[in-house]
Amino acid sequence: MSKVLILAEHDKGALKKVTLNTLAFARQYVAKFGGSYDFAVLGHNVGAVATALQGFGAGAVHVADHADLAHPIASAWGKVLADLAKSIGADVVVGPASTTGKDVLPRTAVRLGAGMASDIIALTDSGAFARPMWAGNLTGNVKISTANKVISVRASAFDAAEATGGSSPIQAVAADPALAGSRVKFVSFDGVQSSRPDLAEAAIIVAGGRGLKDRFGAVTEPLADVLGAAIGASRAAVDDGFAPNDYQIGQTGKVVAPQLYFAIAISGAVQHLAGMKNSKVIVAINKNADEPIFKVADYGLVADAFVAVPELTAQIKALRG
Amino acid sequence: MKILVSAKRVSDPNAKLAIAKDGKWIEGDVEYILNPFCENAIEAALQIAEANDGTETVAIGIGDDETARFIRQGALARGIDRGILVSAEEETIDSDLIARIYAGVVHRESPDIVLLGKQAIDGDSNQVGQLLAEYLGWPQATFASKIEVADGKAIVTREVDGGLETLEVTLPAVITADLRLNEPRFASLAGIMKAKKKPFDELEIDDLDLDDTGTKVQVVGLTTPSGRKAGVIVKDVEELVQKLRSEARAI
Numbered sequence A: 001m002s003k004v005l006i007l008a009e010h011d012k013g014a015l016k017k018v019t020l021n022t023l024a025f026a027r028q029y030v031a032k033f034g035g036s037y038d039f040a041v042l043g044h045n046v047g048a049v050a051t052a053l054q055g056f057g058a059g060a061v062h063v064a065d066h067a068d069l070a071h072p073i074a075s076a077w078g079k080v081l082a083d084l085a086k087s088i089g090a091d092v093v094v095g096p097a098s099t100t101g102k103d104v105l106p107r108t109a110v111r112l113g114a115g116m117a118s119d120i121i122a123l124t125d126s127g128a129f130a131r132p133m134w135a136g137n138l139t140g141n142v143k144i145s146t147a148n149k150v151i152s153v154r155a156s157a158f159d160a161a162e163a164t165g166g167s168s169p170i171q172a173v174a175a176d177p178a179l180a181g182s183r184v185k186f187v188s189f190d191g192v193q194s195s196r197p198d199l200a201e202a203a204i205i206v207a208g209g210r211g212l213k214d215r216f217g218a219v220t221e222p223l224a225d226v227l228g229a230a231i232g233a234s235r236a237a238v239d240d241g242f243a244p245n246d247y248q249i250g251q252t253g254k255v256v257a258p259q260l261y262f263a264i265a266i267s268g269a270v271q272h273l274a275g276m277k278n279s280k281v282i283v284a285i286n287k288n289a290d291e292p293i294f295k296v297a298d299y300g301l302v303a304d305a306f307v308a309v310p311e312l313t314a315q316i317k318a319l320r321g
Numbered sequence B: 001m002k003i004l005v006s007a008k009r010v011s012d013p014n015a016k017l018a019i020a021k022d023g024k025w026i027e028g029d030v031e032y033i034l035n036p037f038c039e040n041a042i043e044a045a046l047q048i049a050e051a052n053d054g055t056e057t058v059a060i061g062i063g064d065d066e067t068a069r070f071i072r073q074g075a076l077a078r079g080i081d082r083g084i085l086v087s088a089e090e091e092t093i094d095s096d097l098i099a100r101i102y103a104g105v106v107h108r109e110s111p112d113i114v115l116l117g118k119q120a121i122d123g124d125s126n127q128v129g130q131l132l133a134e135y136l137g138w139p140q141a142t143f144a145s146k147i148e149v150a151d152g153k154a155i156v157t158r159e160v161d162g163g164l165e166t167l168e169v170t171l172p173a174v175i176t177a178d179l180r181l182n183e184p185r186f187a188s189l190a191g192i193m194k195a196k197k198k199p200f201d202e203l204e205i206d207d208l209d210l211d212d213t214g215t216k217v218q219v220v221g222l223t224t225p226s227g228r229k230a231g232v233i234v235k236d237v238e239e240l241v242q243k244l245r246s247e248a249r250a251i
């Protein structure tokens, strides 16, 4: 029997969907090994997040609400999460493999004497954790040999869990993060302003590469607008300053698996494919027919993006009236 | 000031990988390179040293004898002052043991900053820096795209979901490098010659007085994920729209 503690991800008081993808993994884990799961909500003024999680079948929703937890400072969050796991007897701590999860969870693992498996995409029949390695060219099945286990979950590999009704009790956690976080000071956050869906949650993604140059926005935005899509980018487009870092998809950026992915002027390097090759339908638009992106695309169009994408945008707009 | 920086070797990302006979790792006879994130960490260490007189830089690699070549050519030849190889069979170490080995070296060396890569491009775990920081009880600033060091503090800009976060950490601290942190320099010929004469220590794990040298996570098998097949090339935008609509039902 296991007790799984799930670290909830949220942004400015709103629950993020990756929490529910992570929950889907936790349910599989509990179905296989027996036990139950609880949520941990860390932050400041996060009451609404806790309430939003009450209908998902958890034993409890634990809330550590503290001014010193307002930003996810890893030393402070890692400690509070580990202390909570100890106090409720959780032997498994899971969270999304977001930048927050990647930052915080290893610290929790050390405090629990737990081994940690990163970025897992499946629970195998034999109970191993499957995780992509070598930019997803191989999948490693790993076992954790410690009694306590910490796992970060690749959200795109699990469909978001559904609500089950009911109302899990909310329990306040008396957290004192001050000491653990005292040698770190939050200075600022320079956020990407966008009214578009989050890359991790979008059904359609329009991604652009270096080939779009300084017309990156002019080409991708109108198409994203007609489709209600999120915008993504290759590393090269970000490196060259055409798109913000938050847009990067790939081995070292975000990993996505939308229903529909447009790769526009992206060559298809292995590191980019690592972040998008599990998309349901892939469209490649590139002027060079020999690029590797066409090897993974369901539909390829060999064309100049500066001509083809505005045309595509206009035709879809016409269709949608 | 003293900076400890990582030099890990990884298989070349363009190499054709074959699963080893025991099924647990790749066949060893591939090309290796210095982990790209370690190149950024080394460059950052050199820049901090150049801006702060009297800073000593030390590169550390954990692995077999081959690893020594990457410490010398990847780190010392670029300007890092000295090297440490901790001998270990790479089959028998996981991220957690690597972090404990680092902690052992930190206790001997007392650096002000430990600069690692945010991830290794073979294991892709993205753990060692964070584990190390917790073992030491130090603050961390991971995924760094900008580092400024002054007055016993580091101001670090981090690439995180949603944008860029800036933290101020009081040293000593662990910092992990992201790829946009800098443009790693090349080693000069003079640098390569000098590297041969720079101090180089070889340590055994046993020299580090670790309480425990076991691993917590084991790879039990590797598999090749099922690939995607190439689809069709459409002749124009109109055909693309028609296929996306009636065949894929995606728009």
Ligand SMILES: Cc1cc2nc3c(=O)[nH]c(=O)nc-3n(C[C@@H](O)[C@H](O)[C@H](O)COP(=O)(O)OP(=O)(O)OC[C@H]3O[C@@H](n4cnc5c(N)ncnc54)[C@H](O)[C@@H]3O)c2cc1C
Binding pocket: B006, B007, B008, B009, B010, B011, B024, B025, B028, B035, B037, B038, B060, B061, B062, B063, B090, B091, B092, B093, B094, B095, B098, B115, B116, B117, B118, B119, B120, B121, B122, B123, B124, B125, B126, B127, B128, B129, B218, B219
């Ligand atoms: C030839 C070879 C054979 C291997 N065989 C096996 C095997 O059979 N089974 C197995 O499980 N693993 C094996 N490994 C891999 C194992 O040693 C990994 O290197 C280790 O697990 C670290 O990867 P990670 O993804 O966990 O690191 P991450 O947490 O992604 O690494 C983060 C950072 O830590 C630092 N770092 C990590 N490792 C080292 C290191 N060794 N030296 C210095 N700095 C480091 C780097 O700065 C890196 O950027 C092998 C590696 C090599 C090169």
Ligand SMILES: Cc1cc2nc3c(=O)[nH]c(=O)nc-3n(C[C@H](O)[C@H](O)[C@H](O)COP(=O)(O)OP(=O)(O)OC[C@H]3O[C@@H](n4cnc5c(N)ncnc54)[C@H](O)[C@@H]3O)c2cc1C
Binding pocket: A208, A209, A210, A211, A212, A233, A234, A235, A236, A237, A248, A249, A250, A251, A252, A253, A254, A264, A265, A266, A267, A268, A269, A270, A271, A272, A275, A285, A286, A287, A288, A291, A303, A304, A305, A306, B036, B037, B121, B179
């Ligand atoms: C350690 C490491 C990690 C990495 N991580 C990532 C990652 O997370 N994500 C990532 O994306 N990359 C990553 N990379 C980089 C990766 O190797 C490639 O360099 C990068 O993906 C290339 O981006 P690109 O396709 O936009 O640029 P390029 O490879 O330069 O391709 C540009 C493309 O645009 C096409 N083009 C040009 N003009 C037009 C036009 N007018 N119309 C149509 N097509 C046009 C060209 O034919 C070409 O295919 C990583 C690399 C390393 C070493």
